[in-house]
Amino acid sequence: MNVKDRIRSKLPEWRERTARLVHDHGSFKVADVTVEQIFGGIRGVPIQVSDISYVDPMEGIRFRGYSIPEVLKLLPRPETGQYPLVGGLYYLLMTGEVPTQEEAEDIEVEWKVRSNLPDHVFQVLKAMPRYTHPMTLFSQAILALQTESIFARRYYYGIHNKADYWEAFLQDSLNLTAKLPVLAANIYNLKYRDGIYVNPEPNRDWASNFAHMIGKEEPDYADLCRLFFVLHSDHEGANVSAHASHLVGSALADVYLSCSAGMNGLAGPLHGLANQECLRWLLKIREHFGRVPRRDELQVYLESALGKNEIIPGYGHAVLRVTDPRFTAQAEFAQRFMPEDEIFRLAMLVFDILPSLLIQQGKVKNPYPNVDAINGTLQYHYGVKEFDFYTVLFGLSRILGLTTHITWSRILGKPIERPKSLTTKILEEMIDREAVNLAKEGK
Numbered sequence: 028m029n030v031k032d033r034i035r036s037k038l039p040e041w042r043e044r045t046a047r048l049v050h051d052h053g054s055f056k057v058a059d060v061t062v063e064q065i066f067g068g069i070r071g072v073p074i075q076v077s078d079i080s081y082v083d084p085m086e087g088i089r090f091r092g093y094s095i096p097e098v099l100k101l102l103p104r105p106e107t108g109q110y111p112l113v114g115g116l117y118y119l120l121m122t123g124e125v126p127t128q129e130e131a132e133d134i135e136v137e138w139k140v141r142s143n144l145p146d147h148v149f150q151v152l153k154a155m156p157r158y159t160h161p162m163t164l165f166s167q168a169i170l171a172l173q174t175e176s177i178f179a180r181r182y183y184y185g186i187h188n189k190a191d192y193w194e195a196f197l198q199d200s201l202n203l204t205a206k207l208p209v210l211a212a213n214i215y216n217l218k219y220r221d222g223i224y225v226n227p228e229p230n231r232d233w234a235s236n237f238a239h240m241i242g243k244e245e246p247d248y249a250d251l252c253r254l255f256f257v258l259h260s261d262h263e264g265a266n267v268s269a270h271a272s273h274l275v276g277s278a279l280a281d282v283y284l285s286c287s288a289g290m291n292g293l294a295g296p297l298h299g300l301a302n303q304e305c306l307r308w309l310l311k312i313r314e315h316f317g318r319v320p321r322r323d324e325l326q327v328y329l330e331s332a333l334g335k336n337e338i339i340p341g342y343g344h345a346v347l348r349v350t351d352p353r354f355t356a357q358a359e360f361a362q363r364f365m366p367e368d369e370i371f372r373l374a375m376l377v378f379d380i381l382p383s384l385l386i387q388q389g390k391v392k393n394p395y396p397n398v399d400a401i402n403g404t405l406q407y408h409y410g411v412k413e414f415d416f417y418t419v420l421f422g423l424s425r426i427l428g429l430t431t432h433i434t435w436s437r438i439l440g441k442p443i444e445r446p447k448s449l450t451t452k453i454l455e456e457m458i459d460r461e462a463v464n465l466a467k468e469g470k
């Protein structure tokens with residue numbers, strides 16, 4: 028398998044770089060932590076190193092050093108599509124190299140042969156009440172798949188050479204990611220299409236097979252899936268879903284256990300669930316006016332919402348301080364393929380008005396849209412109208428990043444993560460002691 032060999036060829040260099048940093052610069056101070064940060068969600072405190080992707084506050088995401096426009100330009104495409112093969116993106120994340128056409132297609136082939144879902148996973152899904160949220164089903168199904176973990180089995184039977192763990196993690200990663208389109212499509216069909224089963228087609232790529240299995244055959248929608256799955260794959264190592272799955276994985280929990288944990292974090296409305304909340308909010312505005320409002324009408328509506336301290340879904344970000352480039356990439360897609368769509372026009376009108384109102388309000392650190400502000404708009408246009416499903420689409424893509432982080436954590440032998448918690452009293456005593464010391468020094 029090409030991807031495994033490519034990773035293997037890179038191991039010595041990465042292991043050596045990490046070991047050298049710890050050996051030669053182990054006491055180098057990276058950051059101080061303030062009381063405000065401890066009580067403020069550890070915001071801005073560097074807690075780990077990961078080379079899969081990096082979010083620059085003023086530029087946004089780079090995957091293995093490549094910006095979104097670069098990734099969209101450089102990655103190989105299928106013969107029938109205008110956006111990259113997701114298999115190529117996975118190769119880039121896993122190896123750090125832009126794949127050739129053949130290397131991208133190799134991953135797609137690996138995925139095809141591993142895509143079969145065991146029957147008990149269908150049984151788990153079917154046993155749940157119909158009103159179960161699709162993200163709950165998604166996370167449960169990933170957990171049900173844990174029966175297939177190669178790492179868990181090998182560990183039980185005694186592979187205890189840490190340097191070899193990553194190979195089983197890579198196998199589990201390829202197996203899980205291979206099954207995701209079938210899994211997600213089955214959740215969609217179970218919830219919204221009377222449980223019909225549609226077989227994946229051997230001549231389609233990962234993304235277009237998903238589109239096919241949920242019954243969306245427009246070629247533009249397959250391209251939207253390719254774009255969506257590339258864009259949402261990773262957002263460095265410290266966002267809620269990546270951090271949650273990394274933390275769970277640090278206990279040597281396998282890929283399935285770790286990714287299910289990551290999905291539970293993604294299902295929160297401050298993170299991935301903002302997807303669905305955002306579209307619901309846009310539809311509410313259209314319903315309120317009975318049409319797309321005029322600019323002056325929308326301005327009054329938004330001022331009133333902010334006056335009531337409402338949180339506007341899709342705006343703000345913990346790291347970004349500019350418009351999310353993932354928002355821009357999807358806005359460009361919409362401008363190209365669906366410029367007259369009402370909800371798209373409304374989303375862009377909000378984008379035109381809201382940032383300056385948020386700046387005037389003076390609370391939010393980032394007044395610009397994040398990716399969730401536009402995701403649902405495009406899905407809705409192509410007929411995926413069940414917006415509680417949108418976060419599953421996000422999750423399907425995010426697991427590409429999570430599995431890469433987990434595999435590389437095992438390659439680099441990262442230890443169990445266990446920071447320290449204090450009590451309020453200990454913190455107060457630390458501050459008092461510091462004040463006494465400063466007074467003694469006459470400061």
Ligand SMILES: CC(=O)SCCNC(=O)CCNC(=O)[C@H](O)C(C)(C)COP(=O)(O)OP(=O)(O)OC[C@H]1O[C@@H](n2cnc3c(N)ncnc32)[C@H](O)[C@@H]1OP(=O)(O)O
Nearest residue numbers: 297298299301338339340341342343344345390391392397
């Ligand atoms: C893929 C993703 O996960 S991207 C994020 C998706 N989530 C959303 O879009 C939900 C809406 N946005 C938010 O809730 C926040 O902006 C977050 C969670 C993304 C970031 O949270 P934080 O880093 O704590 O934001 P920030 O430091 O700017 O918050 C400061 C103040 O601005 C307010 N604020 C933040 N975002 C918004 C918003 N979208 N609308 C109105 N007010 C906001 C906060 O409530 C806070 O007010 P307070 O001081 O009265 O408590």
Ligand SMILES: O=C([O-])CC(=O)C(=O)O
Nearest residue numbers: 261262266267345346397
């Ligand atoms: O980076 C974050 O905190 C949230 C986000 O945009 C993502 O995970 O895609």
